[in-house]
Every structure is written in structure tokens, then in C-alpha cells.
Amino acid sequence: VSHQRSTGTLLGNLRRASGSLEKPDHSPPTFSPPVVALNNVPLSRKWLKHRLALCDAHAYDAAAMKIQRKWRQILEPRKVGLIRLIYSVARKKHQQRPTFQARLAEHKERELEGIGEWHTYEKATLGQLLRCKVTLREVFEDVMFGVRTCLRAHHGLVYLRDAAQKRAKERAAEQAKRAEVRARVGAIIKRQRP
Incomplete structure (x- = not known):
């Protein structure tokens, strides 16, 4: 008897032997292996749990x-180039x-002196904490400046x-109209010639 089986055959045999493999959404997956071996091949509990875990993983991945x-399909594509330009500005x-x-400059001085970052100290000073607020405000202002500048551009x-597309359409319409007028004028001239 071959020990290699397809997943579909194994699942079909497991469903017949132990009922349904469907599990409720609110509880973690549980599985009790069949008491009787499938096709007279002894199956260990560990092996069956492994196969069931593989099937669950496949279902979750799908x-x-x-x-x-x-x-x-639902979300509109992001303008990644524009976002990168904003961050760059x-x-x-x-x-x-x-x-x-x-x-x-202060950071470079601390590195030269062998002192670590200020946040590695036991307590931060009030000036350092206030400077964080100012730095964050500056960052927001710079990002908003980048957004305004890049969106205007x-x-x-x-x-x-x-405007260029509209002008190209107008130009094509004008050329078509000129060609039509030229054809009419040419037809009129031919009729008038003896």
C-alpha cells in the first residue's frame, strides 16, 4: 500500500471518518483523528494534525x-511618484x-565626546522634551510645505x-473642416470649368 496520497483523497477520508472538518469562526481549529486507520495504513495523530494544518494554511492563504x-480592484492606484516627491521636498x-x-552639530559633538543619544539617559531634561515638540511641529510644517508646493506643480x-489635449483635438477638428471645405471648393471649381 502506498503511503503517498493526494490531499483531496486524504481530506475525503478524514471527513468520512471524523465528520466534518468545518470549524466555527470564533474558536481555534480543533481536530480529532479517526479511530480507524485509513485504507489499513496506520496514521499517527501528529501526521494528521500536520496535514490539517497544511490544509488550513492553504485556505487562509487563499x-x-x-x-x-x-x-x-477597489482602491484607486496611489500616486507613488508624487508622494516621494513630497517627502523629498x-x-x-x-x-x-x-x-x-x-x-x-550637537549630535556630532556628542559622538566625538563618546556620549550617547539623549534618550538613552535615565531622565531627559525639560529643554530636550520641549525641543521634541518644536521639532515635530517643524516636521509637520515642512511636510505641509512639500504638499502645497508639489500639489500646485x-x-x-x-x-x-x-489644455494640450484639448488644443490637439481642436486642431484635428480644424484640419478636418479645412479638408472638407477644400474638397467642396475643388468640386465647385471643377463644375464651373468648361
């Missing part, structure tokens, strides 16, 4: 893939701030693109 496929603006330059480019 469900996750189905959900992700639906997300890709915000990063450059933040690095140009005098407060950032001062923090960077993006909207300007979209407007120019739409």
Missing part, C-alpha cells in the same frame, strides 16, 4: 489572496533649517496636459 485581489526643506543644523502640469 482567503488572504482573494482579499488582496479585491483591494487592488520636505526632507530638503527640513535639512536647510538652522534648528536642524544645530541639532546635527502637479495641478499645473495636469492643467497643461489637459
Whole structure:
């Protein structure tokens, strides 16, 4: 007797021997192996649990893939290039701030002196805690500056693109109209010639 079986045959035999493998959504998966061996081949409890775990993993993986496929269909695509541009502009603006330059110089001094970061100390000073609030506000301002700048540029480019497409359609319509008028004039001239 062969010890290799397909998963479908194994699951069919397990369903017949132990009832249904369906489990409620609120409880973790449980499984009691059949008392009688399948096809007169002794099956260990560990092996059956392993096979059931593989089947469960396959079912969960298939469900996750189905959900992700639906997300890709439902959600509109993100403008990754625009988001990266915003972060790049915000990063450059933040690095140009005098407060950032001062923090960077202080950090380099601490490294040279062999002192660690301020957050590794037992207690932070009030000035360091207040500086965190100021730094966070500066970061938000820089990101908002990047958003405003990049969105203005993006909207300007979209407007120019739409205007160029509209002008191209108008030009094509004008050329078609000119060709039609030229054909009519040519037909009229041919009729008037003796």
C-alpha cells in the first residue's frame, strides 16, 4: 500500500471518518483523528494534525489572496511618484533649517565626546522634551510645505496636459473642416470649368 496520497483523497477520508472538518469562526481549529486507520495504513495523530494544518494554511492563504485581489480592484492606484516627491521636498526643506543644523552639530559633538543619544539617559531634561515638540511641529510644517508646493506643480502640469489635449483635438477638428471645405471648393471649381 502506498503511503503517498493526494490531499483531496486524504481530506475525503478524514471527513468520512471524523465528520466534518468545518470549524466555527470564533474558536481555534480543533481536530480529532479517526479511530480507524485509513485504507489499513496506520496514521499517527501528529501526521494528521500536520496535514490539517497544511490544509488550513492553504485556505487562509487563499482567503488572504482573494482579499488582496479585491483591494487592488477597489482602491484607486496611489500616486507613488508624487508622494516621494513630497517627502523629498520636505526632507530638503527640513535639512536647510538652522534648528536642524544645530541639532546635527550637537549630535556630532556628542559622538566625538563618546556620549550617547539623549534618550538613552535615565531622565531627559525639560529643554530636550520641549525641543521634541518644536521639532515635530517643524516636521509637520515642512511636510505641509512639500504638499502645497508639489500639489500646485502637479495641478499645473495636469492643467497643461489637459489644455494640450484639448488644443490637439481642436486642431484635428480644424484640419478636418479645412479638408472638407477644400474638397467642396475643388468640386465647385471643377463644375464651373468648361
